[in-house]
Amino acid sequence: MSDDKETQQKKGTEHPISLIIDEVVSIFSGMGFEVATGPELEDEWHNFDALNVSKDHPARDMQDTFFIKGNSLDASAQVLGGSQPDHSQKHARESFVLRTHTSGVQIRYMEQLVKDGKKPPFAIVVPGKVFRNESTDAGHEMQFFQLEGLMIGKDINVANLKYVLTEFFKKFLGEDAEIRLRPSFFPFVEPGFEVDVKHNGKWMELLGAGMVHPNVIKNCGLDPKEWQGFAFGFGIDRLTIVKFGIPDIRLFYQGDLRLNQF
């Protein structure tokens, strides 16, 4: 009996962030969302301008950006390793940043849709790593994971957003989960919300959300009079911390297997 135990291949342990990404994506897939991905090094158009974050506007200060030195990426640059269309975007000779959010993939997805001659409706979620240039502490890291959601159609509205997020958190945290929207501001949505989630009797601020700003839809080549919808985004690391009670975000990127407890 013990011999079997020794020779049989024991399954490896998974990183808690991966577990949560799998679970979150699985819930959204069940609600009809498609997964989309995009590059971590992003041009300023996709990370800022197309998202209605204009140059020199204080809104760009809301995120501390890692800018890339020089034009180290030349015009022939492209993303390899995942060979789907939204990854083969040619990098033009302009300034690049480490993406500060996964919202740039909204733009990439819609640009591709228009290029392929297709139209909404669609619903996507975008899991991915993002970067912020700020000093680190138990709640802040220079790198972390985000998940972005985007649903566009003829009449996708705030009531639909509330439904999708409520369903998600009921599945993710338990039937007692509730959400509430508070007014907020992000340049790429109007109206914009901060979303609090009630779990175990406590409100936690977990997401940003809103109705996609008409300028964003227009910037992708779609008519904002015809199409509307919502977007939301949250930190996967934060959800992982909430779900498992992990005390410090910095534990995630130490390569320490003591983290893999689940």
Add this chain to the structure above:
Amino acid sequence: MKISYNWLKWYVPEIPEAEKLADIFTMHLCEVEDIEKKDDDSIFDLKILPDRAHDLLSHNGIARELAGQLGITFNDPTPKYKIPESKPTNLKIELQTENCRRYSGRIVRNIKVGPSPEWVKMHLESIGQRSINNIVDATNITMYDCGQPCHAFDLDKLVSEKLIVRYAKAGEKITTLDNKEVELKESDMVIADENNVLAIAGVKGGKIAEVDENTKNILIEVANFDPVSVRKTSRKMSIITDSSKRFENDLTPELCSFAMVELSGLLVEFGFTDFEDVVDIYKNKQQERKVTFSVSLVNQKLGADISADEIEKILKQHNYVYTRTGEDFEITPSAMRLDLNIPEDMVEEIGRVYGYDKVTPQAPKIDFIPSTNETFTKIMYARNKLLSEGYNEVMTYSFCNKGKVQVLASASDKKYLRENLNDGLKDSINLNNLNMPFLGLDAVKIFEIGTVFLKDMEEIHVAYGTKKEIKEMTLDEYCKDASPEIFSERSSDFLAMLGQTVSENTSGSTNQVFKMWSLYPFIARDIALWADENVSPESIQNIIKENAGELLVKEPRLFDTFKKEGKISYAFRLVFQSKDKTLTDEEVSIPMTKITEKLVSMGFEIR
């Protein structure tokens, strides 16, 4: 922005008590970062949203907003300020740049610098500001009250009664009020007399024309500067002031008129009445805007059923200038509401006041068939395969000490982006090797899937291995032997793969709680014994656990078993660790002795 409850009450006497007000702010306006009780006052620290910085970085603005929100009276302070008749002036103001969008200046003579009245000191101190003297305090009160930054120069320190707003010449310098010498660049807008730079426009005043205890005559400035210009200068100099913060968020030049009345009125209240005429240079007047929207747009965006009458009530309460034609509205936003430009902005206005909590959740109906994402599916495929081969997943930093791609101005000393996963995995293996007994592993087998940054591209890599060898390749390369259908657009394997990991690992995981490890080193000890063949290893494990005490932090791990002459040998590895100190050998020998004695007393033979 710090807001005093008592200050607000001047304008909106009917506001509810502080706790209730905090809820109203939170649900209908912005986040309340803090409420501080100060004597009989409550100070709210409000996180004003960037799109409302035009009008809400002021008590006046917040009061007006609350009056609209709650349908209560707003006491307009304007009639309160009685300005005496002013004398003709010789003041000249020359604007050499259009980035000064308005400049109002006024000379006030025969003033006396001294302490401020008590209410002024109290107001300033309540929001964490220091009272300096009556003149400076008057400019600050005006700013925190109506949002318009103001400045006062000592008139007699100017070379003549002429002010020039221009861009600095290369090499010009200014010593700021806090005694810092700043070298100016041609991109910095300044206020100057005919010889000297007196202030960095919209950012900070200078020492040369500082108001001091001997000042007799002053020149007050109420001006409006281009947000981008102020922002660039302020960032470049790293001088961020209450003034620069307001200007960089774009203030309406229209606000200058009220601020000049308020500032003048305060000076009158302080006993100074020798006023000269205001010189007001305001060439390009802010144009009136119209925003039109319909009831159906509001409901279509919110998914609500708000009636035209309800919308009209909200507009009326907020003192909007509007016309209604059936179900359509046309509003003329007040000059300060620079955030209202498109119909969607009015959807937010209505929704925020109406209350998002009144919007009933509704399942979306869309006709959409999701495709499979190749990259994400490949990552999942690779992860599942490596896990099944016994590799453990890690994530390491994308930042490192060397590489082809460098980031600018990092808060960290690691300024490059990784060009491989290999280096990170090596460090991870070394770290985990030290913890093998703790982890219950005989060998460290790990992997990472992540993006690396080469000279002109980024690639997703897969790396896996042990201390002996790490293999690294692109994700595509790793997945090349898999059947391509798995990754195709209409693959059904995606959900199956996802479902597998989720159900195996996280179902019911809400009850699982992370156990933080101790930061002190652990000590591992082995114990081996002979037992009768019918004794299960679990029963021995239990005896060990019952006698080990609280320093035993891991389940005793059976790592060796063999049979000989009707007996069976079991070997267990025990890991001891303290939460608050480094254990000594002696401290570990106490539970070890206890376990050994217990096992011997039960007839086991310790090897």
